Amino acid sequence: MALGEFLAELDKVAADAAATFESVLDSDSLEAARVEFLGAKQGRLKAVQKQMGQVDKADRPAAGKRLNAVKGQVEAAFEQARDRLGAGKSNSPKAGAEQFDPTLPGRSIRQGHLHPITQTIETLKEIMAGLGFSIAEGPEIEDEWHNFEALNIPLVHPARDPLDNFYLSVAGVGKGALLLRSQTSTVQIRIMEKMPPPVRIITLGRVYRPDTADATHYPMFHQMEGLLVDSHVTMADLKSVLRMFATSYLGADVHIRFRPSFFPFTEPSVEVDYHWNDQWIEFGGAGMVDPNVLQAVGYDPEQVTGFAFGLGIERLCMRRHNITDIREFYRNDVRFLHQF
Amino acid sequence: MIVSWNWLKDYVLLDMDAAEVERRLSMAGLNHESTIRVAEDLAIDLEVTSNRPDCLGHIGVARELAVLWDRELKIPDPALPTGGLAIGDLAKVSIECPELCSRYTARVIQGVKIGPSPQWLADRLRTLGIAVINNVVDVTNYVMMECGQPLHAFDLALLRGPEIIVRRAQPD
Numbered sequence: 447m448a449l450g451e452f453l454a455e456l457d458k459v460a461a462d463a464a465a466t467f468e469s470v471l472d473s474d475s476l477e478a479a480r481v482e483f484l485g486a487k488q489g490r491l492k493a494v495q496k497q498m499g500q501v502d503k504a505d506r507p508a509a510g511k512r513l514n515a516v517k518g519q520v521e522a523a524f525e526q527a528r529d530r531l532g533a534g535k536s537n538s539p540k541a542g543a544e545q546f547d548p549t550l551p552g553r554s555i556r557q558g559h560l561h562p563i564t565q566t567i568e569t570l571k572e573i574m575a576g577l578g579f580s581i582a583e584g585p586e587i588e589d590e591w592h593n594f595e596a597l598n599i600p601l602v603h604p605a606r607d608p609l610d611n612f613y614l615s616v617a618g619v620g621k622g623a624l625l626l627r628s629q630t631s632t633v634q635i636r637i638m639e640k641m642p643p644p645v646r647i648i649t650l651g652r653v654y655r656p657d658t659a660d661a662t663h664y665p666m667f668h669q670m671e672g673l674l675v676d677s678h679v680t681m682a683d684l685k686s687v688l689r690m691f692a693t694s695y696l697g698a699d700v701h702i703r704f705r706p707s708f709f710p711f712t713e714p715s716v717e718v719d720y721h722w723n724d725q726w727i728e729f730g731g732a733g734m735v736d737p738n739v740l741q742a743v744g745y746d747p748e749q750v751t752g753f754a755f756g757l758g759i760e761r762l763c764m765r766r767h768n769i770t771d772i773r774e775f776y777r778n779d780v781r782f783l784h785q786f
Numbered sequence: 787m788i789v790s791w792n793w794l795k796d797y798v799l800l801d802m803d804a805a806e807v808e809r810r811l812s813m814a815g816l817n818h819e820s821t822i823r824v825a826e827d828l829a830i831d832l833e834v835t836s837n838r839p840d841c842l843g844h845i846g847v848a849r850e851l852a853v854l855w856d857r858e859l860k861i862p863d864p865a866l867p868t869g870g871l872a873i874g875d876l877a878k879v880s881i882e883c884p885e886l887c888s889r890y891t892a893r894v895i896q897g898v899k900i901g902p903s904p905q906w907l908a909d910r911l912r913t914l915g916i917a918v919i920n921n922v923v924d925v926t927n928y929v930m931m932e933c934g935q936p937l938h939a940f941d942l943a944l945l946r947g948p949e950i951i952v953r954r955a956q957p958d
Contacts, residue, residue, distance in 0.1 A: 604836075705812060705815070706813075706814065707835055717817070
């Protein structure tokens with residue numbers, strides 16, 4: 447086979463391909479054209495390539511070079527056509543009209559949804575409402591009476607250190623000082639000051655502590671606080687309520703245990719653990735309301751007793767969803783939040 | 787509060803498993819945080835809540851163990867040798883703010899030679915992660931970790947006068 451013959455064949459394929467790709471109007475005809483020219487088995491370029499063996503040996507490098515050039519041109523023409531169709535920018539207005547497919551479903555607007563912490567709070571509220579607790583709320587900016595004094599944390603107590611709290615500079619530390627609440631227990635005091643016993647409330651909200659953020663700490667986090675004050679309330683009631691809460695939230699077969707601990711506003715105080723994968727995992731603190739606290743709000747500790755507990759909401763949410771880093775909640779990365 | 791397993795053995799018989807000790811201490815209010823091996827010893831880290839300062843020393847933790855296992859607590863008898871000189875002639879302590887400091891005790895020890903601590907004492911401090919300096923500094927740290935009482939050694943010859951004055955800071 448003469449070189450000229452081979453090259454003429456190639457040129458014909460190139461010209462046909464250019465014309466065809468230029469005129470395709472939809473993806474079906476584009477695909478048909480691709481198979482016709484670039485098909486790996488039956489394509490016309492492939493057919494020409496097969497004739498290479500018949501070209502004189504001396505002419506083969508020239509033939510091969512030309513073949514590669516034409517192949518490049520055809521591929522470029524295909525890509526151009528594909529881009530043209532893909533981008534919907536057809537030169538012909540008629541083509542645009544034909545592209546419109548009225549049977550396609552409409553594009554829905556992406557909906558936002560509740561943050562995983564908000565979802566957890568809703569779940570906790572439901573569980574506790576089922577146990578007869580009503581929801582109470584309090585301010586996030588607190589005075590020292592509600593955040594410390596009434597909770598049996600006197601002025602000399604190290605928990606009041608300015609370095610361990612977010613005091614507001616407007617008021618200064620000392621008399622009349624204000625701070626971002628470091629615990630939701632403040633709401634207990636506000637409720638008890640306003641109403642006589644019996645009290646059965648929970649409060650859920652943000653608290654603030656100047657911790658350096660790491661996988662398990664964040665300077666702002668959420669707590670659920672529970673308080674029950676009535677005559678004849680005992681630690682058995684506390685344990686029952688927490689056990690019922692744990693089985694509702696974590697599963698019917700979960701076990702909890704109390705470990706002795708210390709908080710200024712409860713006596714005795716306990717840490718509450720639940721059993722998970724052969725390990726005891728702490729999920730909150732609790733105890734019997736200290737008589738000094740009852741006295742501070744004008745209750746008679748000889749007449750009523752009570753229990754209180756506080757649980758970290760992030761920790762509960764992390765456990766349920768196997769989240770290992772608390773900071774993920776507040777990065778506001780939609781790709782993370784979208785998963786809940 | 788980090789305690790040394792070998793050190794606790796001075797005060798109470800420990801023939802049980804360290805893991806069982808950790809578990810029962812946790813359930814008695816001294817939450818077990820971690821245990822690491824240091825040379826031939828175990829360093830057991832316990833969380834001591836602010837109502838239990840009595841457990842900020844080995845004797846206090848040993849007392850908990852003695853009660854939990856109903857065993858005898860062997861507290862060392864501080865046999866104090868006394869010199870012939872009257873203390874009033876050697877040094878004085880005055881407290882100018884009794885509302886902040888209700889008690890300050892001092893003792894003069896004469897004939898001290900600064901040198902390295904004995905090996906057994908240095909080993910115990912190392913288990914707790916406390917730097918070993920010399921016999922005087924080390925013994926103050928040792929006694930603090932033994933009974934929970936902080937103390938400090940002053941070189942009497944380097945004080946401005948032979949007197950310790952406890953007072954509030956002065957302006958300037």
